[in-house]
Amino acid sequence: MRQGRQLDEIRINKELLNGALETPAWWKWAVLILFTIVISGFVVFGIQTNKGLGVTGLSRPVFWGAYITTFVFWVGISHAGIMISAILRLTQAEWRRPVTRAAELLTVFSLLTALSFPVIHAGRPWRIIYWIFPYDFARGLWPNVRSPLVWDPAAIGTYLTGSTLFLYVALLPDLGVLRDRTTGWKHAMYGALSLGWRGNPRQWRLQTVAGVLLSALMLPIFVSVHSIVSWDFAVTPGVEGWNSTIFAPYFVIGAVHSGVSAVVTMMALMRWLWKWDNFIRPEHFDALARLLIVVAVAWFGFTIVEILFSLYTLEGPELAFRDMQIFQWPWAGLFVVFLLTGFFIPVTMWLFKGVRNSIALMFWTSILVNIGMWLERFLIVVPALARKQPFVYTWGSYQPSIVEFAMMAWSFAFVSMNMLLFARFFPLIPLFESKEAMIFTTEMKIGRTTIPAVLREQE
Amino acid sequence: MAKTSILGLYEDPEDGAKAMDALHAVGMDPNDFDVLTGTPYPEGAFGEHVPQHRLFRFPVFGAMVGFTLAILFTAGTQLAWPIVTGGKPILAIPAMLIITYELTMLSAVIMTVIGILFESRLPNFAPGAYDTRITEGYVGVVVSVDEGRESEFEEILNTAGAMETKRA
Numbered sequence: 001m002r003q004g005r006q007l008d009e010i011r012i013n014k015e016l017l018n019g020a021l022e023t024p025a026w027w028k029w030a031v032l033i034l035f036t037i038v039i040s041g042f043v044v045f046g047i048q049t050n051k052g053l054g055v056t057g058l059s060r061p062v063f064w065g066a067y068i069t070t071f072v073f074w075v076g077i078s079h080a081g082i083m084i085s086a087i088l089r090l091t092q093a094e095w096r097r098p099v100t101r102a103a104e105l106l107t108v109f110s111l112l113t114a115l116s117f118p119v120i121h122a123g124r125p126w127r128i129i130y131w132i133f134p135y136d137f138a139r140g141l142w143p144n145v146r147s148p149l150v151w152d153p154a155a156i157g158t159y160l161t162g163s164t165l166f167l168y169v170a171l172l173p174d175l176g177v178l179r180d181r182t183t184g185w186k187h188a189m190y191g192a193l194s195l196g197w198r199g200n201p202r203q204w205r206l207q208t209v210a211g212v213l214l215s216a217l218m219l220p221i222f223v224s225v226h227s228i229v230s231w232d233f234a235v236t237p238g239v240e241g242w243n244s245t246i247f248a249p250y251f252v253i254g255a256v257h258s259g260v261s262a263v264v265t266m267m268a269l270m271r272w273l274w275k276w277d278n279f280i281r282p283e284h285f286d287a288l289a290r291l292l293i294v295v296a297v298a299w300f301g302f303t304i305v306e307i308l309f310s311l312y313t314l315e316g317p318e319l320a321f322r323d324m325q326i327f328q329w330p331w332a333g334l335f336v337v338f339l340l341t342g343f344f345i346p347v348t349m350w351l352f353k354g355v356r357n358s359i360a361l362m363f364w365t366s367i368l369v370n371i372g373m374w375l376e377r378f379l380i381v382v383p384a385l386a387r388k389q390p391f392v393y394t395w396g397s398y399q400p401s402i403v404e405f406a407m408m409a410w411s412f413a414f415v416s417m418n419m420l421l422f423a424r425f426f427p428l429i430p431l432f433e434s435k436e437a438m439i440f441t442t443e444m445k446i447g448r449t450t451i452p453a454v455l456r457e458q459e
Numbered sequence: 460m461a462k463t464s465i466l467g468l469y470e471d472p473e474d475g476a477k478a479m480d481a482l483h484a485v486g487m488d489p490n491d492f493d494v495l496t497g498t499p500y501p502e503g504a505f506g507e508h509v510p511q512h513r514l515f516r517f518p519v520f521g522a523m524v525g526f527t528l529a530i531l532f533t534a535g536t537q538l539a540w541p542i543v544t545g546g547k548p549i550l551a552i553p554a555m556l557i558i559t560y561e562l563t564m565l566s567a568v569i570m571t572v573i574g575i576l577f578e579s580r581l582p583n584f585a586p587g588a589y590d591t592r593i594t595e596g597y598v599g600v601v602v603s604v605d606e607g608r609e610s611e612f613e614e615i616l617n618t619a620g621a622m623e624t625k626r627a
Contacts, residue, residue, distance in 0.1 A: 009596030142536035180591035
């Protein structure tokens with residue numbers, strides 16, 4: 001059964017540009033509230049910069065806490081874009097069409113937010129520059145390329161630049177549509193941004209080739225980014241639970257799990273807020289849920305292997321760390337919540353077709369996954385540092401302070417506000433992809449039944 | 460001789476294809492006429508000249524540039540400020556590999572995007588005859604003709620079923 005109506009191009013323009021050409025009543029209020037939270041976040045950051053990191057819960061020996069956890073979390077979310085956009089583009093999965101733009105956008109804003117957290121965490125943010133650039137030409141002192149703190153900006157900077165360019169190239173045809181539907185300064189802005197797009201066969205052909213080529217180039221970057229983020233931990237031999245050889249693939253698959261779940265969250269919101277029922281349909285949630293089941297099971301397998309092999313070493317410190325992480329309060333409580341929200345509740349629910357086709361249930365299960373995935377990163381970062389080590393004169397636990405909670409709230413508001421601002425000027429669903437889908441979608445009669453079919457050009 | 464750009468606008472893609480056939484039939488150079496659509500139609504849908512491109516050279520060139528710069532950066536900085544660790548070489552190859560990989564890919568992506576724009580002939584802010592209805596599903600056939608022959612080609616476009624023609 002076909003779930004969407006066949007629309008003409010005028011109708012597609014009208015429906016998908018309803019956010020960019022008109023201002024929905026709720027939009028101003030939503031942006032105002034988010035803007036207030038964002039500004040409050042900057043104020044809190046200013047206070048922290050003035051007072052120092054003492055306003056956080058960070059203290060010897062736990063020097064990495066909620067900030068680094070949130071950094072890893074947002075890098076993970078950023079993997080949604082390339083996972084959805086590049087892999088589905090390369091495999092010509094038809095259901096990718098309404099999802100790609102929002103996923104790429106989520107990548108860009110998540111990465112921007114993720115990049116902020118090492119800066120916030122540093123306490124003296126101006127010193128971040130030392131990691132990347134030579135700060136004292138007189139002495140010829142250079143960044144230490146052996147440090148993961150140099151690898152991280154290199155990887156994330158590459159991913160952010162590539163994702164932004166990928167997003168822009170795919171936006172060109174839609175900027176042409178906006179140029180044709182606007183007047184005044186908006187017409188001039190869209191005209192300049194569309195670079196004089198006309199829609200001739202050369203431009204369309206290059207657009208298609210670009211989608212495939214950039215996807216193929218972005219995929220290895222996508223894998224490298226979270227691998228390198230995992231090496232922030234894995235190359236530290238002195239901390240139990242961190243020095244693990246499977247951290248790179250474990251982090252990558254975890255990132256895909258949280259990123260694709262975040263795309264589900266966003267798609268549900270887009271469907272509700274902009275009433276895009278003709279474009280974002282239950283069949284898309286069904287397909288994403290099936291994908292998530294596979295990803296979640298693979299990620300859970302890595303979780304088990306990671307714990308199993310640390311126990312297999314029979315090394316005292318490693319066993320003591322796992323005992324603390326899994327069985328000692330408060331980590332034990334968080335561990336249970338992590339397993340339930342990150343895997344058992346959502347995956348069990350996704351096994352049922354009724355859940356996969358329910359937008360509300362998919363929305364809430366995707367939220368659960370990201371609660372679980374934030375806790376997963378927290379349980380990797382903090383207990384390993386909090387455990388009592390020999391020859392350490394002080395040790396203690398860690399509890400995020402109100403300042404850290406405020407900065408976490410800032411990060412969610414910052415991403416959401418940027419998404420809404422983008423949606424006010426640009427379409428969140430690619431217009432040309434939706435129009436192309438209408439051309440290539442047909443119905444086929446087989447025997448006494450009629451089924452939806454998709455035509456595909458021979459490459 | 461100065462050229463005039465003429466656009467024929469078609470509601471039905473089939474009429475657009477007929478106009479393209481008619482322009483082929485009168486011996487127009489394929490570089491002098493083009494079809495404009497708001498949707499990526501399958502290649503050859505309008506009997507158009509299939510454009511060739513050299514996009515794949517751009518990422519290769521970009522990767523070579525990025526690789527070279529990355530080696531210069533990572534090796535140069537380590538040699539400029541050697542961190543001597545007992546028994547280990549000054550140049551830390553595994554660390555260099557990571558940064559070299561990222562900069563190689565970054566440069567390849569940037570050059571690919573430059574290549575996409577170059578091969579798409581963008582930016583182009585003097586595009587000739589155009590109609591905003593093209594992005595609403597209409598098909599435009601645009602032809603560049605010598606001054607004085609405008610009426611002849613408007614006739615060809617109209618015969619194929621153009622609902623309107625425009626000059627620029």
